[in-house]
Amino acid sequence: MDKRRILIQLDGDAHASVFDRVVAIDAGADEVFSYANVKPQDVQALVHGAIFTRGPKDLKSTAIFVGGSDVGAGEKLMAEAIKHMIPKFGLRVSIMLDANGANTTAAAAVRAAGRHIELKSAKALVLGGTGPVGQRVARLLAREGADVRVGSRQQAKAAVVCQDIAGRVPNAMLHPVGTSSNDELAAALEGRTLVIAAGAAGIVLLPKAARPASLKVAIDLNAVPPLGIEGIGVTDKGVDQAGVIGYGAIGVGDTKMKVHKAAIASLFESNDKILDAEETYQLAIGF
Numbered sequence: 001m002d003k004r005r006i007l008i009q010l011d012g013d014a015h016a017s018v019f020d021r022v023v024a025i026d027a028g029a030d031e032v033f034s035y036a037n038v039k040p041q042d043v044q045a046l047v048h049g050a051i052f053t054r055g056p057k058d059l060k061s062t063a064i065f066v067g068g069s070d071v072g073a074g075e076k077l078m079a080e081a082i083k084h085m086i087p088k089f090g091l092r093v094s095i096m097l098d099a100n101g102a103n104t105t106a107a108a109a110v111r112a113a114g115r116h117i118e119l120k121s122a123k124a125l126v127l128g129g130t131g132p133v134g135q136r137v138a139r140l141l142a143r144e145g146a147d148v149r150v151g152s153r154q155q156a157k158a159a160v161v162c163q164d165i166a167g168r169v170p171n172a173m174l175h176p177v178g179t180s181s182n183d184e185l186a187a188a189l190e191g192r193t194l195v196i197a198a199g200a201a202g203i204v205l206l207p208k209a210a211r212p213a214s215l216k217v218a219i220d221l222n223a224v225p226p227l228g229i230e231g232i233g234v235t236d237k238g239v240d241q242a243g244v245i246g247y248g249a250i251g252v253g254d255t256k257m258k259v260h261k262a263a264i265a266s267l268f269e270s271n272d273k274i275l276d277a278e279e280t281y282q283l284a285i286g287f
């Protein structure tokens with residue numbers, strides 16, 4: 001009989017996320033061991049506790065979820081955890097990263113776009129493209145073959161993001177663009193068929209009057225008024241507004257939740273999964 005499914009939650013925040021714990025239980029974990037305030041130097045002992053208890057054949061029933069509000073800190077915890085597994089003896093457990101919901105949100109947003117537009121021929125603009133969610137959206141779109149403009153108030157900041165993605169995605173079509181003035185924004189939007197707004201909460205990045213005629217799909221991930229794309233409702237989910245299909249943050253959130261649960265469930269299928277943005281997106285394609 002399979003062992004009870006234990007999810008070990010590594011969270012860099014002072015209190016481990018209640019949201020992530022609830023989703024873990026709803027996704028089929030029998031027990032959630034939550035660790036808060038986790039630093040990279042704490043990870044080795046936590047991973048050893050996971051891999052040295054059950055035998056290799058039962059390790060698929062133990063898995064690690066890396067969360068917390070700081071995505072950069074989460075990436076470090078994930079890298080550290082992977083470093084301390086011992087795959088050559090089968091001593092490893094499956095692991096996923098979803099700090100600040102960045103991977104599941106980005107995956108769900110790109111999936112939403114892909115329902116309405118062929119991604120490989122899309123001309124995309126990611127507004128707020130330098131944040132953790134925007135960077136992942138840009139990366140996933142680039143992998144799908146889209147032509148991607150990465151927007152920032154400072155073009156130089158977007159250029160750093162493009163460089164990082166180009167290092168990971170061969171032949172990516174990426175262009176850093178500034179969006180701080182109306183003229184810059186108009187140039188960034190020109191000819192774009194897809195806009196995904198991943199800007200900070202409560203900031204309008206795309207006023208209605210600035211929408212280009214070429215726009216086919218507009219997706220906003222900001223749920224805090226004022227919303228990121230003026231004219232798209234927070235609960236809109238594939239709403240057609242005079243030829244522009246729109247999604248608001250809650251409209252995308254439904255898929256995000258499904259992806260989050262599917263990702264956790266998949267961790268318990270084997271002990272060798274590593275779910276970052278790309279692997280999470282593969283799960284999103286099913287929804």
Ligand SMILES: NC(=O)c1ccc[n+]([C@@H]2O[C@H](COP(=O)([O-])OP(=O)(O)OC[C@H]3O[C@@H](n4cnc5c(N)ncnc54)[C@H](OP(=O)(O)O)[C@@H]3O)[C@@H](O)[C@H]2O)c1
Nearest residue numbers: 101105128130131132133134152153198199200201221222
């Ligand atoms: N539904 C969900 O579960 C979920 C999960 C995660 C995130 N979200 C939402 O997704 C969005 C992106 O998240 P995130 O964590 O990546 O965002 P973030 O890091 O807070 O912000 C993203 C980008 O927005 C730009 N920005 C910040 N302040 C601004 C201002 N005052 N004016 C104009 N631009 C500004 C910055 O880019 P530049 O400095 O380069 O201009 C920043 O890199 C947020 O709205 C967040 O609430 C939703």
